[in-house]
Amino acid sequence: MSADLTAVGKQFADFYYQTFDGNRANLGPLYRDFSMLTFEGSPIQGTTNILEKLTSLPFQTVKHIVTTMDVQPTTDGKILVLVTGMLQVDDSPNPLAYNQVFHLVPEGTTYFVLNDIFRLNLA
Amino acid sequence: MSADLTAVGKQFADFYYQTFDGNRANLGPLYRDFSMLTFEGSPIQGTTNILEKLTSLPFQTVKHIVTTMDVQPTTDGKILVLVTGMLQVDDSPNPLAYNQVFHLVPEGTTYFVLNDIFRLNLA
Numbered sequence: 001m002s003a004d005l006t007a008v009g010k011q012f013a014d015f016y017y018q019t020f021d022g023n024r025a026n027l028g029p030l031y032r033d034f035s036m037l038t039f040e041g042s043p044i045q046g047t048t049n050i051l052e053k054l055t056s057l058p059f060q061t062v063k064h065i066v067t068t069m070d071v072q073p074t075t076d077g078k079i080l081v082l083v084t085g086m087l088q089v090d091d092s093p094n095p096l097a098y099n100q101v102f103h104l105v106p107e108g109t110t111y112f113v114l115n116d117i118f119r120l121n122l123a
Numbered sequence: 124m125s126a127d128l129t130a131v132g133k134q135f136a137d138f139y140y141q142t143f144d145g146n147r148a149n150l151g152p153l154y155r156d157f158s159m160l161t162f163e164g165s166p167i168q169g170t171t172n173i174l175e176k177l178t179s180l181p182f183q184t185v186k187h188i189v190t191t192m193d194v195q196p197t198t199d200g201k202i203l204v205l206v207t208g209m210l211q212v213d214d215s216p217n218p219l220a221y222n223q224v225f226h227l228v229p230e231g232t233t234y235f236v237l238n239d240i241f242r243l244n245l246a
Binding site: 036038072074075078084101103114117 | 159161164166191193195196197198199201203205207220222224226237238240242244
C-alpha cells in the first residue's frame with residue numbers, strides 16, 4: 001500500500017470519528033442517497049436514513065478510539081478502509097470493541113462513503 | 124440487501140473457511156495476481172505471495188467459526204463482505220476473535236477476491 005493511501009484513510013477516519021463524536025448530525029456530507037450503512041446487521045440506505053439512524057443511537061456522549069486501520073485500493077480510485085477500535089459510551093467504564101469498514105469514492109479533492117458496515121465485537 | 128447477495132456472501136465465506144481449515148494451499152483459485160491481502164497490517168499482493176503467506180502461518184490446525192456476516196453491493200456486481208468470528212488454533216483452549224473483509228468480483232458464475240483484509244481483535 002502506498003503511504004498516500006494510508007494517509008487518505010487516516011485523514012478520513014480522523015475526520016469521520018471527530019465529527020461523529022462531536023455532533024454526528026454533521027456526518028451528512030460524507031454520504032450520498034445511494035450510500036449504504038449496515039449497522040449491527042440492519043441495512044440502511046441514503047443520507048437521510050443513515051443520519052436518522054446515527055442520531056437516534058441511544059447514547060449522549062461517545063468517543064471512538066482507533067486501534068488499527070488498514071487501507072487498500074479497490075477500483076477507479078476507490079479505497080477500502082478497515083478500522084478496529086474501542087467505543088466509549090456515556091459514563092460506561094467498559095469500552096466496547098468495534099470494527100467498521102468504509103468504501104470511499106473519490107469526488108473532486110475529497111471522498112464520499114459508498115459502503116459502511118459497523119459491528120460491535122461482543123465475543 | 125437482497126437475500127441473494129447475503130446468500131452469495133454466505134456461500135463464499137463457507138467455501139473460503141472450509142478450504143482454509145482443510146488445506147489452505149487450495150485457496151489459490153480464489154485469488155488473482157492483482158489481488159491484495161493485508162494480514163495483521165502486512166500488505167501482500169498476488170496469488171503466489173498470498174498463498175505463501177497463508178501456508179506459512181505458524182499453526183497446524185485451524186478452525187474459523189463465523190459469528191456475524193454482513194454483505195453489501197459495491198459497483199459493477201462486486202460485493203463487500205465483513206465477517207467477524209472466532210479462530211481456534213491447534214490445541215489452544217482460547218479462541219481468538221478476528222474480523223475479515225472480502226471484496227469479491229464476479230467472474231462467470233463465480234467470484235474472485237480482489238481485496239482481503241484480516242485482523243485479530245486483541246483488545
